[in-house]
Amino acid sequence: MELHSGDVAVVTGAASGIGLALAERFARAGMHVVAADVDDAALAAVAPALAAHGVDVLTQTVDVRDAAAVDGLATATLERFGAVHVVCNNAGVSSRADPWAGPLEVWRWVLDVNVLGVVHGVRAFLPHLFAGGRGHIVNTASMAGLAPGVGAPYDASKHAVVALTEDLYLDLQAQLAPVGVSVLCPGWVRTNIVDADRNWPAEHGEVPERSVVTAAIEHHFRRAIAEGMTPAEVADRVAAAIGEDRFWVLPDPEWLEVAADRWDTIRAGANPARPDQIPGLPPTSRLFEDILASLTGPPADPPADPPADPPADPA
Numbered sequence: 001m002e003l004h005s006g007d008v009a010v011v012t013g014a015a016s017g018i019g020l021a022l023a024e025r026f027a028r029a030g031m032h033v034v035a036a037d038v039d040d041a042a043l044a045a046v047a048p049a050l051a052a053h054g055v056d057v058l059t060q061t062v063d064v065r066d067a068a069a070v071d072g073l074a075t076a077t078l079e080r081f082g083a084v085h086v087v088c089n090n091a092g093v094s095s096r097a098d099p100w101a102g103p104l105e106v107w108r109w110v111l112d113v114n115v116l117g118v119v120h121g122v123r124a125f126l127p128h129l130f131a132g133g134r135g136h137i138v139n140t141a142s143m144a145g146l147a148p149g150v151g152a153p154y155d156a157s158k159h160a161v162v163a164l165t166e167d168l169y170l171d172l173q174a175q176l177a178p179v180g181v182s183v184l185c186p187g188w189v190r191t192n193i194v195d196a197d198r199n200w201p202a203e204h205g206e207v208p209e210r211s212v213v214t215a216a217i218e219h220h221f222r223r224a225i226a227e228g229m230t231p232a233e234v235a236d237r238v239a240a241a242i243g244e245d246r247f248w249v250l251p252d253p254e255w256l257e258v259a260a261d262r263w264d265t266i267r268a269g270a271n272p273a274r275p276d277q278i279p280g281l282p283p284t285s286r287l288f289e290d291i292l293a294s295l296t297g298p299p300a301d302p303p304a305d306p307p308a309d310p311p312a313d314p315a
């Protein structure tokens with residue numbers, strides 16, 4: 001679908017990272033933007049820069065876990081602009097907690113935001129995209145949706161997003177619908193995703209502690225993300241995919257090799273194994289060394305010298 005000046009784009013998770021870059025990319029194309037995010041302060045801070053492109057900007061505080069709130073976002077969009085053309089279900093989170101020993105709420109949070117948040121967005125906007133006669137949905141997954149290894153709740157959520165988006169594409173194709181569908185699967189991108197628990201919901205209690213493994217190797221992940229693709233580059237790929245009506249948006253060829261190797265393993269019926277080298281990270285052996293070192297702790301302090309004999313009592 002060609003992007004036209006005056007079209008309307010909705011982006012969730014628009015206050016930071018990839019979502020903000022998507023909103024900026026659409027605004028630069030002259031499209032009106034509906035920017036939704038759970039973080040109202042961050043959203044208010046980015047709104048002026050979006051409006052500076054000379055387009056109308058509607059900001060709305062929305063928690064994508066809440067189906068009624070996402071329906072409300074669709075209603076507000078239609079009330080303000082009368083139409084919607086592009087919907088990017090992009091809001092997403094990752095957790096640093098231990099998936100197996102940490103609180104179960106970690107799973108609920110990640111699956112609610114990353115999977116149900118996307119489902120809510122599709123269900124809320126699809127009738128309006130149909131009614132408009134042309135439109136495009138972009139769901140943000142990850143290369144973690146094609147190759148597990150980042151962390152169980154996140155990987156599971158992103159596999160779900162890839163699968164449901166592929167099903168959505170096939171369903172709409174079967175109906176000859178005038179609505180295109182893309183799934184975005186980036187590798188590392190320079191965003192604030194590592195600190196996603198800044199949005200940990202208060203109703204789930206205290207922010208869970210980082211797992212031992214995360215604590216040992218988080219600095220490597222932070223560096224990979226700091227050196228990753230810029231969000232603006234990712235947004236350009238998304239805009240191109242919409243223009244070409246292309247389903248797969250796979251900006252990182254190195255990560256694609258990891259996913260292809262995984263499928264070779266599956267075809268061969270071999271057991272899963274971590275790649276020797278994950279793009280952007282040190283060799284896997286080095287990661288294991290760091291984890292082992294943190295589990296065994298620093299070398300024990302040498303035993304203290306025995307206390308000196310007390311001076312002889314002069315008496």
Ligand SMILES: NC(=O)c1ccc[n+]([C@@H]2O[C@H](COP(=O)([O-])OP(=O)(O)OC[C@H]3O[C@@H](n4cnc5c(N)ncnc54)[C@H](O)[C@@H]3O)[C@@H](O)[C@H]2O)c1
Pocket residue numbers: 012013014015016017018019036037038039042062063064065090091092093113140141142143185186187188189190191192193194195196199225228
């Ligand atoms: N950064 C990466 O390396 C990378 C790689 C692959 C995929 N992704 C995906 O990209 C998407 C965007 O993440 P990002 O990297 O830009 O991170 P980010 O933390 O910079 O931005 C995420 C945004 O989503 C918002 N958000 C969080 N929970 C929300 C909720 N319940 N409702 C509404 N908004 C909510 C946050 O406030 C934030 O503004 C996510 O789906 C993420 O999984 C990121």
